[in-house]
Amino acid sequence: MPGTRSSVTVSAPGKVNVSFLVGPLGADGYHRVASVYQAVSLLEHVTATATDEPGISLSVEFTPGSVLASQARRQLDTGVDLLASIPRDATNLAARAAALVLASSDWDGGVHLQLSKAVPVAGGMGGGSADAAAALVACDALLGTALGHRALARLGEQLGADVPFALLGGVAVGLGTGTELTPALAPVPFHWVLVPARFGISTPQAFTALDEHRRAVAGGAGPDRIPVPAPPADVLHALRAGDPHGLAAVLHNDLQEPALTLAPQLRPVLAEGLAAGALAGIVSGSGPTLALLCIDEDDAEAVATSLGHRDIPAVPVTGPVGGAQILSRTGG
Numbered sequence: 001m002p003g004t005r006s007s008v009t010v011s012a013p014g015k016v017n018v019s020f021l022v023g024p025l026g027a028d029g030y031h032r033v034a035s036v037y038q039a040v041s042l043l044e045h046v047t048a049t050a051t052d053e054p055g056i057s058l059s060v061e062f063t064p065g066s067v068l069a070s071q072a073r074r075q076l077d078t079g080v081d082l083l084a085s086i087p088r089d090a091t092n093l094a095a096r097a098a099a100l101v102l103a104s105s106d107w108d109g110g111v112h113l114q115l116s117k118a119v120p121v122a123g124g125m126g127g128g129s130a131d132a133a134a135a136l137v138a139c140d141a142l143l144g145t146a147l148g149h150r151a152l153a154r155l156g157e158q159l160g161a162d163v164p165f166a167l168l169g170g171v172a173v174g175l176g177t178g179t180e181l182t183p184a185l186a187p188v189p190f191h192w193v194l195v196p197a198r199f200g201i202s203t204p205q206a207f208t209a210l211d212e213h214r215r216a217v218a219g220g221a222g223p224d225r226i227p228v229p230a231p232p233a234d235v236l237h238a239l240r241a242g243d244p245h246g247l248a249a250v251l252h253n254d255l256q257e258p259a260l261t262l263a264p265q266l267r268p269v270l271a272e273g274l275a276a277g278a279l280a281g282i283v284s285g286s287g288p289t290l291a292l293l294c295i296d297e298d299d300a301e302a303v304a305t306s307l308g309h310r311d312i313p314a315v316p317v318t319g320p321v322g323g324a325q326i327l328s329r330t331g332g
């Protein structure tokens with residue numbers, strides 16, 4: 001049982017899908033996919049604190065000094081307020097995660113969650129899922145439920161397709177709806193430049209745009225008749241070999257064209273990334289964040305600087321990094 005004001009701080013990573021193959025749309029409204037996830041060094045932090053008051057409360061900030069914080073002002077200039085768009089109520093993914101752990105505990109007080117976000121909001125990088133993963137681990141440690149990784153992953157599945165991966169981290173193949181994970185080898189770090197947008201794309205909207213395209217293509221199979229995709233061997237080989245040129249040649253995302261159709265202003269930014277020296281660029285998940293793969297750390301720094309000079313916000317990151325992990329704990 002925690003003492004009041006005991007707290008646990010956990011970090012969890014954002015992700016890039018280095019390959020994302022979308023198969024048939026199931027009756028549950030979810031597509032069967034073959035996703036190759038890579039966790040990258042853009043981290044969410046969640047601090048869970050025990051409170052006397054029952055219930056779950058929540059505060060959110062953009063991590064000071066992060067690219068997200070520096071973009072917030074520009075977003076406001078364009079009438080977009082992504083910080084304000086994050087739910088502060090029980091629908092927040094971190095609050096839903098805390099509720100699941102609270103329900104498994106005998107703690108009769110409540111929990112306050114403090115979210116410090118560095119992953120672009122509605123950016124296709126699984127920021128909300130990382131918050132949920134971090135909240136699961138933080139509340140499990142705070143409330144002494146000792147649920148263990150498998151039970152936490154099962155709770156995570158109920159919250160969203162990307163949550164189990166944010167718990168696991170590293171590199172993994174995700175089958176089913178993206179939650180059936182098999183870790184993959186990537187012994188050498190890859191260097192990326194992330195270009196966050198000043199707006200979000202809704203994940204269901206990107207999937208729907210893909211389905212509409214598949215329906216419209218003359219002679220194409222409808223979204224429910226696409227074959228179930230298999231994990232791409234060439235992508236796994238390039239990851240295992242630590243070969244950025246090989247990986248650049250096989251990056252693929254079935255949601256890329258739908259995302260670029262929904263946000264055509266991303267096309268010239270992708271071209272700028274390549275002109276600045278990236279090996280290849282891809283839309284991350286359902287977008288709009290762009291992930292530019294670079295040869296090494298120096299090249300990633302140079303690409304980010306070059307884009308910065310063109311007034312395109314860009315942040316170098318590496319991957320793979322680990323999944324949700326406890327950073328500190330205070331009190332009982």
Ligand SMILES: C[C@@](CO)(OP(=O)(O)O)[C@H](O)COP(=O)(O)OP(=O)(O)OC[C@H]1O[C@@H](n2ccc(N)nc2=O)[C@H](O)[C@@H]1O
Nearest residue numbers: 029030031124125126160161162177203204207285286287
């Ligand atoms: C596209 C991906 C790629 O990793 O990531 P994001 O771009 O959102 O980060 C994921 O599949 C998203 O994961 P996540 O954002 O957790 O999705 P969820 O909340 O579970 O689902 C939101 C909605 O996306 C659609 N969805 C999601 C996963 C899937 N395999 N098939 C789907 O069709 C469904 O319409 C669902 O209602």
Ligand SMILES: Nc1ncnc2c1ncn2[C@@H]1O[C@H](COP(=O)(O)OP(=O)(O)O)[C@@H](O)[C@H]1O
Nearest residue numbers: 092093094121122123124125126127128129131
């Ligand atoms: N903790 C959270 N952080 C961000 N968004 C959240 C959170 N909880 C719920 N949401 C909702 O989920 C949507 C998708 O958020 P996010 O996970 O950032 O993007 P994506 O699914 O593109 O990776 C947001 O637009 C927001 O409405």
